[in-house]
Amino acid sequence: MAAFYTRANGADWFNAYPPRVQPGDTILVHAGLYREDRYRYANQLGLLFDGTYRFRQSGTAGKPIAIVAAGDGEVIFDGNDNHILFDVMGSDYLYFEGLTIRNTEVAFQAGHKGVTGAVGLTVKNCRLENIGRGIYTDWSGSKNFYIADNTFIGKSHPERLEGWIGRVWQGTPGYPTPVISELAVKVYGSGHVIAYNHVANFHDGIDHATYGEPDGNPEPIRERMPVSIDIYNNDITNVDDNCIEADGAMHNIRILRNRCFNQAHRSLSTQPILGGPAYFIRNIVYHAPEGGSVKFTANSAGVLVYHNTLTSEVLSMGQASNLHYRNNLILGQGAAPEVFSVETATNYSSSDYNGFRPNPDAEVSFIWKSPPFEEQADFTGKRIDRSFRSLSEYSQATGQDIHSVLVDYDIFENVPALTTESPGRLYDPQDSDFRLRAGSKAIDVGMILPNINDGYRSRLPDLGAYEYGQAVPHYGPREPH
Numbered sequence: 001m002a003a004f005y006t007r008a009n010g011a012d013w014f015n016a017y018p019p020r021v022q023p024g025d026t027i028l029v030h031a032g033l034y035r036e037d038r039y040r041y042a043n044q045l046g047l048l049f050d051g052t053y054r055f056r057q058s059g060t061a062g063k064p065i066a067i068v069a070a071g072d073g074e075v076i077f078d079g080n081d082n083h084i085l086f087d088v089m090g091s092d093y094l095y096f097e098g099l100t101i102r103n104t105e106v107a108f109q110a111g112h113k114g115v116t117g118a119v120g121l122t123v124k125n126c127r128l129e130n131i132g133r134g135i136y137t138d139w140s141g142s143k144n145f146y147i148a149d150n151t152f153i154g155k156s157h158p159e160r161l162e163g164w165i166g167r168v169w170q171g172t173p174g175y176p177t178p179v180i181s182e183l184a185v186k187v188y189g190s191g192h193v194i195a196y197n198h199v200a201n202f203h204d205g206i207d208h209a210t211y212g213e214p215d216g217n218p219e220p221i222r223e224r225m226p227v228s229i230d231i232y233n234n235d236i237t238n239v240d241d242n243c244i245e246a247d248g249a250m251h252n253i254r255i256l257r258n259r260c261f262n263q264a265h266r267s268l269s270t271q272p273i274l275g276g277p278a279y280f281i282r283n284i285v286y287h288a289p290e291g292g293s294v295k296f297t298a299n300s301a302g303v304l305v306y307h308n309t310l311t312s313e314v315l316s317m318g319q320a321s322n323l324h325y326r327n328n329l330i331l332g333q334g335a336a337p338e339v340f341s342v343e344t345a346t347n348y349s350s351s352d353y354n355g356f357r358p359n360p361d362a363e364v365s366f367i368w369k370s371p372p373f374e375e376q377a378d379f380t381g382k383r384i385d386r387s388f389r390s391l392s393e394y395s396q397a398t399g400q401d402i403h404s405v406l407v408d409y410d411i412f413e414n415v416p417a418l419t420t421e422s423p424g425r426l427y428d429p430q431d432s433d434f435r436l437r438a439g440s441k442a443i444d445v446g447m448i449l450p451n452i453n454d455g456y457r458s459r460l461p462d463l464g465a466y467e468y469g470q471a472v473p474h475y476g477p478r479e480p481h
Helices: 391-398
Strands: 026-029 032-035 065-069 075-087 094-097 099-112 122-124 127-137 146-148 151-154 183-187 193-195 198-202 204-208 229-232 235-239 253-256 259-263 268-270 278-281 284-286 294-296 300-306 320-326 329-331 340-343 350-352 355-357 366-370 384-388 412-414 433-436
Touching: 065 099, 094 099, 151 183, 183 198, 198 204, 204 235, 294 300, 366 391, 384 391
Parallel strands: 026 065, 032 075, 065 094, 075 099, 094 122, 099 127, 122 146, 127 151, 127 183, 146 193, 151 198, 183 204, 193 229, 198 235, 229 253, 235 259, 253 278, 259 284, 268 294, 278 300, 300 320, 320 350, 329 355, 340 366
Antiparallel strands: 366 384, 412 433
16 A cells, blocks of 8 residues: 555554555555454554555556556455455556455445546456455446456355345245345446456346436536446356346446346346347346346336347336347246236337247236337326237237247256246256257247347357357356456
8 A cells, every 4th residue: 555645554644645656557466365453553554444445546548557466376355344445436547457355345446426436447357255345336427447357256145045025035044135245246337348257145246326317517417328338248146136237327238148047036127227228138047036037117218138048037027118029038937927028118119039938827928018009109108908828819919929939948958947946046057058959949030130140050040048059158257266
């Protein structure tokens, strides 16, 4: 910390000196355990009382300030159960790589709504464990974070899945589960990339911050809109609520090729998305026993759902608009009788070229709830609830999913069929193989979507997250920690 703001070892004049670190500098941290008794006056690490490292000098886009492991062994920053370990608010273009951060409630505090935050924060190849929050900002001026190849391990019940609400979880051990570890990553702002991370044992996995109008207007409000955010190739397991939330975001939000295993509630969320487009493409959801695979609600608008493999029902939780499903595999697990239920305020919402596995013996398998068909849209009036037992009845009555097909779990190389009998069980992704079997009914029956499924192997694209014969995506960190 002497580089940033002090020469005095945690004494009361630690703020007296200007920072020595400058844009373009690299601070190499040698192997060891960096853990301080924050209640000891004049301690060795320059921390006092709260045990927080406060970074109060900025780099630039071309010359970030880097804090990286020196390469001579593991570098461990232990918060000793404090509240915030690394506070980067007010500093831009800081770069962290190769560190282990543990035993703190908040590993990186990067912004507060209405106060301040950071721009250009990079966190790479780090391990964050026994934490309550990983990386957090809800400041609307946050921009261009790059969070990649990290491992986030929370404190929540690593041995079983637990829920905090819902009929499936009532009466189960631990109900309602407390929020011991809230989330791995939450951001607001624009231009963020969150990719190739492993997340386990949190309430939520990766979130966009739910919000009202962007706060503070020293800049035109369009400069603070939450737009252009990519969340891809993350591996997320054992979360009490949602795997990924796009809640409160606006335009050009891409949620691509993520693997979501073991979510106590709905996995992919827009509550709401404000206009879109929000793209959900080639994600895998497995074991979401309460409420199904998606939470598209709160008057979300502009949701595009392409080439996902969802092994739990798709159930509307509320009204959405301009909502489109193409080339998905949707297999029921008994979270509700119906396998596919859409509630929309716009009759230009659509669904087609999907593969469905209805729940056996369900009286109602498909629901399409929208305004009367003669109306293009109605955001306040009553919608018509149309329910159907079979795919053919649903398609003929609504004009939706006329090219869709019925499938079952035998389309995959090896994916065990799910039920809701053991909701607390944790499934290991290594025990499933979501590649399509040769001759599967999901092969060559999809729709060509330019820039989405270019390079498909045969006559037409396949359904679901994987194209037959092509390499399976990599999930989680690309280098071991």
